[in-house]
Amino acid sequence: MKAHVYERDHINTDEIIPARYLNMDQEADLAKHAMEDIDKEFIHKVRQGDVIIAGTDFGCGSSREHAVWALRGAGVKAVIADSFARIFYRNCINNGFLVIECKGVSKSIRDGSEVELDILKGEIRDTARGKSYHFPPLPDFAQEMLDAGGLLNMVRNKLNNQL
Amino acid sequence: MAQTITEKILARHCGRDSVKPGELINAKIDLVMCHDVTTTPAIDMLSKHGIDTVFDPEKVVIIPDHFVPNKDIKSAEMVRKIRLWAKEQGISAFYELGDHGVCHALLPEQGHVLPGMTIVGADSHTCTHGALGAFSTGIGSTDLAAALAAGELWFKVPESMVFNISGDLPEGVYAKDIILDIIRRIGVDGALYRAMEFRGEIIDRLSIESRMTITNMAIEAGAKSGIIAADDKTRDYLATRSKRSYEEMHSDPDAHYEKIIDINVSDLEPMVAFPHLPSNGKPISQIERIPVDQAYIGSCTNGRIEDLRVAAEMMKGKRVAKGTRCIVIPATTDIWKQANKEGLLDIFMDAGATVSSPTCGACLGGHMGIIASGERCISTTNRNFVGRMGSPDSEVYLASPATVAVSAIKGYISDPRQAL
Numbered sequence: 001m002k003a004h005v006y007e008r009d010h011i012n013t014d015e016i017i018p019a020r021y022l023n024m025d026q027e028a029d030l031a032k033h034a035m036e037d038i039d040k041e042f043i044h045k046v047r048q049g050d051v052i053i054a055g056t057d058f059g060c061g062s063s064r065e066h067a068v069w070a071l072r073g074a075g076v077k078a079v080i081a082d083s084f085a086r087i088f089y090r091n092c093i094n095n096g097f098l099v100i101e102c103k104g105v106s107k108s109i110r111d112g113s114e115v116e117l118d119i120l121k122g123e124i125r126d127t128a129r130g131k132s133y134h135f136p137p138l139p140d141f142a143q144e145m146l147d148a149g150g151l152l153n154m155v156r157n158k159l160n161n162q163l
Numbered sequence: 164m165a166q167t168i169t170e171k172i173l174a175r176h177c178g179r180d181s182v183k184p185g186e187l188i189n190a191k192i193d194l195v196m197c198h199d200v201t202t203t204p205a206i207d208m209l210s211k212h213g214i215d216t217v218f219d220p221e222k223v224v225i226i227p228d229h230f231v232p233n234k235d236i237k238s239a240e241m242v243r244k245i246r247l248w249a250k251e252q253g254i255s256a257f258y259e260l261g262d263h264g265v266c267h268a269l270l271p272e273q274g275h276v277l278p279g280m281t282i283v284g285a286d287s288h289t290c291t292h293g294a295l296g297a298f299s300t301g302i303g304s305t306d307l308a309a310a311l312a313a314g315e316l317w318f319k320v321p322e323s324m325v326f327n328i329s330g331d332l333p334e335g336v337y338a339k340d341i342i343l344d345i346i347r348r349i350g351v352d353g354a355l356y357r358a359m360e361f362r363g364e365i366i367d368r369l370s371i372e373s374r375m376t377i378t379n380m381a382i383e384a385g386a387k388s389g390i391i392a393a394d395d396k397t398r399d400y401l402a403t404r405s406k407r408s409y410e411e412m413h414s415d416p417d418a419h420y421e422k423i424i425d426i427n428v429s430d431l432e433p434m435v436a437f438p439h440l441p442s443n444g445k446p447i448s449q450i451e452r453i454p455v456d457q458a459y460i461g462s463c464t465n466g467r468i469e470d471l472r473v474a475a476e477m478m479k480g481k482r483v484a485k486g487t488r489c490i491v492i493p494a495t496t497d498i499w500k501q502a503n504k505e506g507l508l509d510i511f512m513d514a515g516a517t518v519s520s521p522t523c524g525a526c527l528g529g530h531m532g533i534i535a536s537g538e539r540c541i542s543t544t545n546r547n548f549v550g551r552m553g554s555p556d557s558e559v560y561l562a563s564p565a566t567v568a569v570s571a572i573k574g575y576i577s578d579p580r581q582a583l
Contacts, residue, residue: 010351010440014548018555019527023230023237025204037550057352060385061548062527063287065204065303086356086387087287091303141187141317151317155309156212 001077002047004039005111006054011038012061013088017070019062030066031073048075051115055081055106059088068095078117080105080124080135093142094151100124102135109133165415167323168392169358172298172412176281184322184421192222194275195310196284198266199227203241205285205308206248217252218314224256224275225249226266229523234530264495264521267291267379267463271371272495274404278393278411283310288463288545290381294374295400296393296411298358301382321358321387322421325414328365330429335580337473338373339465339543339563341365342380343434345426347444355385357421360414365428366391371400372467379464380545383441433579435541436561439549447566447578457540458489458571459552460516460564462526465543466494468501470564475507477568477582478514484574489516490532496521516571528553541570 015038017030024030035042035052052071058081059067068091071079078098082105092099100117102124109115109126116125124133138146148154164181166174174182176190197205202225209215217223225245230238249257258269267288270276278296282289285307292299300318302310310316326345346353359381366374374391381389393411401409432446460466460474471493483489491511493499499521502508508518525532526544528551534540536556544552547559562570565579572582 012546012548014527014546014551018550019229019529022200022527022529023235023241025207025241037555057355057385060351061287061546063285063289063301063303064201065305068303069204083352083355085352085385087301087303087382090306094303094305094309151305151309152208152212152214152312155313156214159214159313 001115001117002050003109003111003113003115004042004046004050004052005106005109006038006052007106009055010057010060011054013059013064013067014061016059016067017064022064022066025066027069027073030070034070034074043074046074046076049077050075051117052076052079053081053106053109054079056083058084060085063087065091068092068097072097082106093145096146096150100135102133105133165417165419167358167360167418167420168296168390168412168414169298169323169360169388170320172279172281173318173320182320184320186320188318188320189315190281190318191315192283192310193280194282195223195307196266196270196282196289197223197225197245197307198229198286199231199238199242199245200229201285201304201307202245204304205311206244208305208308209312214312217254217311220253220255222314223254223311224270225254226258226263226269228263228266229527230529231263231522232260232520234524262496265463265466265523268467268494268498271295271375272497274401277401277405277407277409278397279409283316287382288379290386290389291375291379291463293381293388293390294371294378295397296391298388298390300388321356323358323360324354324422324424325360325362325420327423327425328361328363328428329425330365330427332365332428333431335565335583336428336431336433337563337565338369338376340431340434341428342377343436343441343444343561344431346380346384346442347434349384351383351440351442352385354381357386359384359386359389361389361391367394370469371396372469376464380441383545433563433566435566435576436547438547438558438560441545441547441561450576453576454539454574455487455541455570455576456538457532457534458487458567459525459532459540459542459544460567461492461494462523462544463494464545465564466492466498468498470543471498471502471507474564474568475510477565477579478516478572479510481514481572483515483571487571487574489571490525491516491518492521492525494521525552527551541567541576543567
């Protein structure tokens with residue numbers, strides 16, 4: 001998988017999916033405009049299974065979950081950042097979309113590098129340079145939600161059990 | 164155990180005596196707010212998961228506001244879908260065009276917000292409602308679907324930061340300047356995941372509307388919520404708006420705060436946040452002559468009646484500068500009517516501004532005031548990200564209604580204190 005690296009901090013949801021496209025809510029439609037206001041070339045470069053690497057506070061701003069759908073629809077498998085804005089982080093976890101906090105990687109891994117991701121070990125490997133970066137495992141509740149396939153599946157199971 | 168107001172509200176809503184920051188809890192939700200952009204995906208998710216009824220139609224409020232009056236066919240279809248769904252679910256609090264407004268101005272105005280409540284809304288500025296002593300936070304569409312289905316939601320109990328605001332607020336300096344100064348000090352992630360609690364003599368003196376301007380922008384510092392405990396002003400505000408009983412919560416004097424920040428505003432100047440972050444605030448005396456193509460007065464941050472009164476005072480008998488456009492959008496229908504009754508709309512239009520129907524439109528570059536590449540807008544809104552109000556090559560400067568109004572008259576960013 002290829003890493004699309006944005007060293008910048010505070011990449012916000014207006015840049016990830018501009019409001020002019022919020023009259024749509026289907027993943028395939030949104031995907032065409034993923035990252036449009038920060039990098040017009042992104043959708044031409046990205047391949048299924050790639051990752052985005054960025055600085056601090058990724059996904060700040062609007063609560064639009066369209067940001068997660070646009071990235072997922074464009075083929076992005078995970079976002080790795082120094083830190084995340086909270087609503088974006090929640091939206092990813094709730095969708096079963098992988099978000100990894102790993103400080104400093106945006107300053108180390110070069111844009112376009114091939115990387116490998118080992119979730120269980122908590123490791124990102126920069127294959128060409130042979131370097132590894134480590135991150136703490138996902139919190140248990142986030143892992144449970146990923147395993148369940150997202151929050152709504154959990155809610156439905158709970159509601160069914162109450163009947 | 165000593166607790167903050169936020170901890171007390173969350174504990175009460177998960178059936179416990181106390182909670183600690185960092186704990187994961189499932190909290191009961193008292194009020195779920197939906198708008199046009201984030202709700203249709205939630206409706207689809209519910210139906211896909213075979214969940215066909217909401218937990219309690221009385222606890223759901225729907226306010227189409229982002230692209231109303233419908234800006235295009237796609238937006239019209241979205242609102243139609245929500246309208247039909249609301250009817251099917253028996254949700255009576257659906258604010259149709261004519262009773263409409265920007266959700267965070269309308270929700271408290273119409274008496275839906277009470278102290279001690281837990282409120283979630285599928286919009287990041289839902290933190291606004293903390294101004295009445297509620298725990299209120301923004302969520303996405305999946306959370307919205309979950310809250311609509313189950314009436315509860317998972318939360319990590321946030322650490323609290325308290326901001327003690329003291330001194331004397333100088334003339335020409337307003338709540339907007341206070342919150343822009345706070346965000347300048349701590350940064351756009353300075354309160355990440357935290358609850359921002361505001362108190363002190365200045366907060367006591369501020370009106371409920373001004374308090375909402377402050378809690379509205381808690382998200383711009385990354386916070387989960389902003390909160391101000393209820394006092395007599397809150398009780399008076401609610402007296403004419405709601406007949407329902409409520410239970411106020413107040414922080415214990417020895418509650419634990421992750422940070423205590425004391426701010427004296429006696430020397431505060433009008434603030435302007437430069438592109439492209441709300442934390443890029445500068446005192447107005449340090450700003451050189453910056454011409455503006457557009458001046459925008461409105462939004463959930465500063466589109467309430469007291470904001471329009473201040474702006475009208477600045478614009479009365481004057482003309483918007485040649486080469487500058489000025490757009491005024493009262494945040495709700497009631498505010499529009501009140502502004503009309505007080506003659507404020509005449510003042511704006513006589514000055515050469517245009518006044519439009521309530522909508523979030525211009526604030527997020529949706530419709531009704533989009534700016535072109537190379538253009539610059541000074542705005543009373545809350546975000547100045549790249550492309551926020553239109554072209555990715557445009558610029559947004561954030562300021563108080565007084566500063567924006569004076570800047571519209573002068574044609575460049577100007578100090579409202581010189582106009583007083």
